[in-house]
Structure formats: C-alpha cells, structure tokens
Amino acid sequence: MSKCTVLALAPLGPPEVQEQLDSEFECHLVGRDGALDHLIAQIGDRVSALVTTGGRGAEAEVIAALPQLRLIACYGVGVDAIDFAAAGKHGVEVTNTPDVLTDDVADLAVFLLGALHRRLVQGDAWVRAGEWARSGGIPLGRSLRGRRAGILGLGRIGEATARRLTAFGAEILYYSRHPRPASEWTYCESPAALAEHSDDLIVCCRGGDATRHLVDAHVLQALGPQGSLVNIARGSVVDEAALVAALHAGGIAGAALDVFENEPDVPDSLFGLDNVVLAPHIGSATLETRRAMGELVLENLRARRDGRSLVTPVPQG
Ligand code: NAP
Numbered sequence: 001m002s003k004c005t006v007l008a009l010a011p012l013g014p015p016e017v018q019e020q021l022d023s024e025f026e027c028h029l030v031g032r033d034g035a036l037d038h039l040i041a042q043i044g045d046r047v048s049a050l051v052t053t054g055g056r057g058a059e060a061e062v063i064a065a066l067p068q069l070r071l072i073a074c075y076g077v078g079v080d081a082i083d084f085a086a087a088g089k090h091g092v093e094v095t096n097t098p099d100v101l102t103d104d105v106a107d108l109a110v111f112l113l114g115a116l117h118r119r120l121v122q123g124d125a126w127v128r129a130g131e132w133a134r135s136g137g138i139p140l141g142r143s144l145r146g147r148r149a150g151i152l153g154l155g156r157i158g159e160a161t162a163r164r165l166t167a168f169g170a171e172i173l174y175y176s177r178h179p180r181p182a183s184e185w186t187y188c189e190s191p192a193a194l195a196e197h198s199d200d201l202i203v204c205c206r207g208g209d210a211t212r213h214l215v216d217a218h219v220l221q222a223l224g225p226q227g228s229l230v231n232i233a234r235g236s237v238v239d240e241a242a243l244v245a246a247l248h249a250g251g252i253a254g255a256a257l258d259v260f261e262n263e264p265d266v267p268d269s270l271f272g273l274d275n276v277v278l279a280p281h282i283g284s285a286t287l288e289t290r291r292a293m294g295e296l297v298l299e300n301l302r303a304r305r306d307g308r309s310l311v312t313p314v315p316q317g
Helices: 015-024 036-046 060-064 084-089 102-117 120-128 131-135 156-167 191-197 217-223 240-249 287-306
Strands: 005-008 026-029 047-053 071-075 093-095 148-152 171-175 200-203 228-231 254-257 276-278
Touching (some): 026 036, 036 047, 047 287, 060 084, 084 093, 102 156, 102 200, 102 228, 120 131, 148 191, 156 171, 171 191, 191 217, 217 228, 217 240, 240 254
Parallel strands (some): 005 047, 047 071, 148 171, 148 200, 228 254, 254 276
C-alpha cells in the first residue's frame, strides 16, 4: 500500500519524531527536500496532509494549491496563523496539540515572572562581569508572595499559571470573555479593569484578530508604574510599540516576554533595559513536551490515514 503524502512546512522538533514521520508517511519537508514552490509543483496534487507549526501557520495560497488536502496538523496549540476561512472552504480539518504543553508553558510564565522580580538576568550579568566583587550586590527584588496576578485569558495555560502562582502566595484575578463563576479567583470585567487591579498582568489568551492589541496603551496605563507585564501567549496580543514606550517612560515597572509581534525580530530599544527579561519563544521548548507534541501530530495523521476520528480537532469558526 502506498504511503499517504504529507507536506511538512517545518520539521517536527526532536529528530526522532521527524524520523517517525518520515518512516510512516511519504513526508516532504520544506527546506530539507526543496523549496515550497518546488515541492508544491512536484507533489502538490497528491498531498493529503500538511504539517505546520503555530508560528508558520498555513496561508490560503498553500491550502488552495493542494487539491487533495484534508488535514492541517499543527505542531503547537496556537492556530492563529492558519487561514481557517481557506481551510473551511476547501473542506480541510485542523488539529493542534493542546494539554501536552500546558505545564511547560505555565512553568515558563512563572519562571519569567520570578526572573523579572528577583532580577535573575541582571544578577547573572552582574556576577559574570565581576561587579559583585567590585561593587557589591544588586538592588533588592520583589517577592511574588502577596502580589495580585492578573491572568488575561483563563484557558488551559492561564489556569495552570494561576494554580502555580497560588502556590507562591499570589492572589489571582482574571479576565476571559466567559467568567467562571465556580472558580475561586476574582473576575474583572475588562482587560483594563484587570490591569488596574493587578500588580502583574500575565497574558495567556489566544492570538489572532480577535485579541490583536488587547493589551494597548490604555491597558498599560491601567497597569501603572508599579505593574509588570508577562506575555507567553502571542506577540500580537500586546501593542509592542506602546509597550516599548511605556517601559522607556516608566509607565510600567517591567516586562518579561517569550513572544513578540515580529518574531524573531525584537525591538533593539528593549536590549538596554534591565527591567526586561527576553526569551526566544520557548514556552513549550523542552524535549519532553516537544516529543509529546510530535506524537500528537503523528496520532492525528494516523487517525486521518486510517479513517478514525481525529484526536485533537480544532473546531472551525
Ligand atoms: P485555551 O485553553 O484555548 O485558552 C485560550 C483562552 O483565551 C481561553 O480561555 C479564552 O477564554 C481566552 N480568550 C480568547 N479570546 C479572548 C479575548 N478576546 N479576551 C480574553 N480572553 C480571550 O488555549 P491554551 O492552551 O491555554 O493556549 C493559549 C495560548 O497560548 C495559545 O493560543 C498560544 O497562542 C499560546 N501559547 C504560547 C506558547 C509559547 O511557547 N509561548 C506555547 C503554547 C501556547 P474565553 O473564550 O472565555 O474568552
């Protein structure tokens, strides 16, 4: 029996997962096996599944160029870069990798917050530069205990982050479009109200048009000069120009960011600030989680190949 043809727009994390994809499917990987245009011209008419990442997504032109396409399997939970209108129009289903990455991303949110408030990055540079011996210690940090942490988007990652911060002694507030009356945490009516009542605003909602610049100059102003921002969701959720301006003007106290509006480009003007912690989009980037994400992509591809229900379909619309 001939193998299903898969076009992979990006490699699946750990090499053994990509090897598994190569062994079970006829996989053509952009970059390794040729440029996208070349691959589409060569094998486009028999591709039944597309593998992509949250960052790479899938644009309408690629979807339209693959007449046999039935599945887009996203290696990541954020599917905002996939053109759902085009997928729907061509009868293509989408899967993602929820749950398996939740703990690592929530851990990173807490690590970033801790790094910011305890000045870990600044302290590391201080020690390496010999300044500890020359000049003494660094300025005092802030305790996580007793701080009011505002979770923007109480989904899987938001809730896991809230649980972790509760263990650190923080008070939890949140905003999502749908309040959770059963939750023990305090609901705020809007992102601005959440920012106003929080010491730390932690962005955990999904990306895409509906949340674009949900954190804007007005929300940052509500967060105020004592407040800090953490973003582990999507760069698009925060108005980056407004954030840079607020950091430079002392409008907010600090920021810890894993995601940016134009990755991998990060505004140079952030590099000189010591009240900023920058990470290169590593929320799910552990061997364990990337393996689990890759396995879930494979499970969805196998399900589609074998005519079974998809394991983690993303509802359309
Ligand atoms: P999820 O369970 O679907 O949670 C997303 C939350 O966003 C939902 O609770 C939803 O609540 C909220 N939301 C949607 N629109 C909103 C709006 N307009 N205002 C406020 N909240 C809104 O997804 P998840 O698994 O927690 O993942 C969340 C996001 O994290 C992903 O979409 C992805 O972009 C990002 N992520 C980043 C990394 C990384 O490496 N840094 C890794 C994985 C995921 P309501 O429907 O009630 O509004």
